[in-house]
Amino acid sequence: MNTMLAAPITTLMVIGYVLPSLLMLSISLGGAIGSWPFAATLSFGKYIEVFSSSYTWRVLVFTLIVSVAVAVVNALLAYPMALYLARSRSKWTGTVFLIAFTPLAVGMNMMTMGWLIMLGKNGVINYALQALSLTSGPVPLVYGLIAVVIGLAHISFTFMLLPIESVLRSIDPAIERASRSLGAPPWRTFLTITLPLSFEGVAAGMLIVFMQSCGAFVIPLLLGGSSTVMLPVAIWEQMTVANDRAAGAALATVLAVIALFILAIQLRYFNPRRSTQ
Amino acid sequence: MSESSGKSRWGERVLNGYVFLMTLVLAFPLLVVGLISFDTAEYINFPPSGFSLKWYRSVVENPTFMLSLGNSLIVALASTACALLIGVPASLVIARGRFPGRDLLYALCLSSLTVPWIVYGVSLLFLWAVLGFNLSIMTLIFGHTVIGTPYVLRTSVAVLADMPPVYEHAARSLGASPLRAFWTVTLPLMAVGIRAGAAFAFIVSIVNIPISLFVTTAENITMPVAVFNYMQYNFDPSVAAFSIIQMIIIAFFIVFAVRAARSGGVS
Numbered sequence: 001m002n003t004m005l006a007a008p009i010t011t012l013m014v015i016g017y018v019l020p021s022l023l024m025l026s027i028s029l030g031g032a033i034g035s036w037p038f039a040a041t042l043s044f045g046k047y048i049e050v051f052s053s054s055y056t057w058r059v060l061v062f063t064l065i066v067s068v069a070v071a072v073v074n075a076l077l078a079y080p081m082a083l084y085l086a087r088s089r090s091k092w093t094g095t096v097f098l099i100a101f102t103p104l105a106v107g108m109n110m111m112t113m114g115w116l117i118m119l120g121k122n123g124v125i126n127y128a129l130q131a132l133s134l135t136s137g138p139v140p141l142v143y144g145l146i147a148v149v150i151g152l153a154h155i156s157f158t159f160m161l162l163p164i165e166s167v168l169r170s171i172d173p174a175i176e177r178a179s180r181s182l183g184a185p186p187w188r189t190f191l192t193i194t195l196p197l198s199f200e201g202v203a204a205g206m207l208i209v210f211m212q213s214c215g216a217f218v219i220p221l222l223l224g225g226s227s228t229v230m231l232p233v234a235i236w237e238q239m240t241v242a243n244d245r246a247a248g249a250a251l252a253t254v255l256a257v258i259a260l261f262i263l264a265i266q267l268r269y270f271n272p273r274r275s276t277q
Numbered sequence: 278m279s280e281s282s283g284k285s286r287w288g289e290r291v292l293n294g295y296v297f298l299m300t301l302v303l304a305f306p307l308l309v310v311g312l313i314s315f316d317t318a319e320y321i322n323f324p325p326s327g328f329s330l331k332w333y334r335s336v337v338e339n340p341t342f343m344l345s346l347g348n349s350l351i352v353a354l355a356s357t358a359c360a361l362l363i364g365v366p367a368s369l370v371i372a373r374g375r376f377p378g379r380d381l382l383y384a385l386c387l388s389s390l391t392v393p394w395i396v397y398g399v400s401l402l403f404l405w406a407v408l409g410f411n412l413s414i415m416t417l418i419f420g421h422t423v424i425g426t427p428y429v430l431r432t433s434v435a436v437l438a439d440m441p442p443v444y445e446h447a448a449r450s451l452g453a454s455p456l457r458a459f460w461t462v463t464l465p466l467m468a469v470g471i472r473a474g475a476a477f478a479f480i481v482s483i484v485n486i487p488i489s490l491f492v493t494t495a496e497n498i499t500m501p502v503a504v505f506n507y508m509q510y511n512f513d514p515s516v517a518a519f520s521i522i523q524m525i526i527i528a529f530f531i532v533f534a535v536r537a538a539r540s541g542g543v544s
Contacts, residue, residue: 002370003370003374003376005366005367005369005370005374006366006367006370006371006374006376006379006382008362008363008366008367009363009364009367009382009386009426009430010382012363012422012423012426013382013385013386013389013423013426015404016401016404016419016420016422016423017385017389017392017397017423018385019404020397020400020401020403020404021392021396021400023400023403023404023407024396024399024400024403027403077299080292080295080296080299081295081296081299083292084292084293084295084296088293090293095300096296096300099300099303099304100300100303102303102304102307103303104480105480105484105524105527105528105531106307106484106520106523106524106527107483107484107486107501107520107523107524107527108484108486108501108505109486109501109504109505109508109516109519109520109523110307110310110520110521110523110524111306111307112508113310113313113508113516113517113520114305114306114307114309114310115306116321116512117306117309117310117313117321117323117517118305118306118309120321120323122320122321122322122323123321123323124305124309124323127323127324154303154306157303186288187288211391211393214393215393215394215395215396217393217394217395217486217487218486218487218505222505222508222509232393232395232487235395235396235399236395236490239399239402239491245403248399249399249403252395252396252399252400255393255395255396256392256393256396259391259392259393259396260388260391260392262391263388263391266391
């Protein structure tokens with residue numbers, strides 16, 4: 001096999017991934033656009049400046065808390081559906097799969113638009129609430145925490161569903177049959193056999209969803225407001241509104257470090273190669 | 278025993294009901310976008326007040342939208358083609374070859390899938406600034422190729438890993454050249470992975486906002502960025518109409534990619 005076939009991808013990844021990442025790091029450490037790869041004297045000044053602002057801490061903590069919340073909510077919402085997809089012999093499983101895949105393919109604009117129509121002042125939910133006389137006027141649902149969590153949960157739902165479904169599918173049905181034949185009722189078989197065996201899928205899904213939420217940009221910007229700024233929105237603000245490239249680079253480096261940390265956990269505990277060996 | 282199976286059927290019904298509800302929740306926001314795109318009202322309002330195609334007409338008559346539609350198709354098709362040309366050959370040596378740095382290269386490619394797109398947007402902007410390149414449709418295609426190629430690589434390597442190399446060995450021992458063995462044996466067997474990778478590369482390009490946002494200009498603006506810019510200041514059903522157009526394009530491409538790969542793989 002000709003090793004030269006790997007040359008184009010190596011070039012692509014070095015120029016398009018490694019070099020830009022190093023440039024970002026360099027600029028966050030005080031390098032100027034003209035002097036690369038690294039400034040003569042590395043300076044942590046920008047990081048100190050960024051992290052001495054309470055706004056940065058608020059954004060960072062908010063990003064992490066919301067992402068954990070989205071991961072937990074999605075695990076609870078996706079588990080029963082994964083169980084259905086892994087076990088049911090219904091002819092509808094194909095349709096359910098198709099709909100579960102739509103968040104990946106329709107784009108953020110459509111997802112945002114959909115939830116703005118659902119949650120807006122003149123939207124579907126407010127219409128239903130007023131039609132049922134549950135409220136007299138429109139309830140504020142959008143441009144806040146609720147809308148951001150719902151939007152993020154929807155865009156990352158597939159990433160929770162698939163790992164759980166594949167783990168549930170791989171559980172040997174004989175184990176569950178054994179439990180049943182020894183007299184355990186279905187709920188007990190589920191709680192003591194199926195659920196513990198599927199935790200690996202749940203944990204893998206939660207890590208991916210957590211990272212998806214940390215890196216989400218359009219949903220927190222358009223469905224949220226000034227109280228729901230998440231890290232990617234803060235990066236965008238620094239780069240465009242404040243026009244402070246070094247601060248943008250510092251925050252983007254923080255986000256990249258979070259991503260690589262999550263990746264390290266994935267490789268350590270959920271390495272697919274390890275389980276097949 | 279009968280009590281137990283009765284309970285299990287009851288549990289199954291609850292599960293089916295839940296999945297039905299959840300499917301509705303997942304589909305409903307997208308269905309209402311379709312509904313609102315045909316509305317007659319000037320602002321977004323539920324229920325819609327009538328049926329018209331005027332928002333689709335406003336999309337077609339909006340020069341920025343139509344420019345961005347063309348740009349998006351060019352960028353998505355070109356970056357998918359580049360991702361296939363770079364990713365498929367690389368998958369062969371990564372799955373079959375032995376060379377120093379192979380695992381490092383594969384880990385590097387896969388790690389790039391974890392990095393949020395906005396980080397790429399920022400860092401690619403720095404790259405072009407340092408290299409002194411003007412932002413153009415070429416820099417955009419390059420950026421989308423960088424994020425698309427690892428998807429092609431991953432799906433192709435996955436297919437190759439499940440495929441015993443004996444088929445290629447048989448072709449080679451019957452006298453086929455390496456290129457011919459690849460073209461007539463390996464490539465058709467890889468079709469399922471290649472078409473999945475192509476679909477991923479196309480989708481991540483055509484829906485991408487965070488990378489394109491930083492490296493587009495007024496001339497090379499892409500469809501999702503145009504809609505995103507519009508949505509920041511306007512909230513009318515034309516965005517719904519445009520989202521539906523985008524969805525149809527994506528669906529069309531995926532069906533086309535699946536058909537083409539299937540007929541190529543079978544014949």
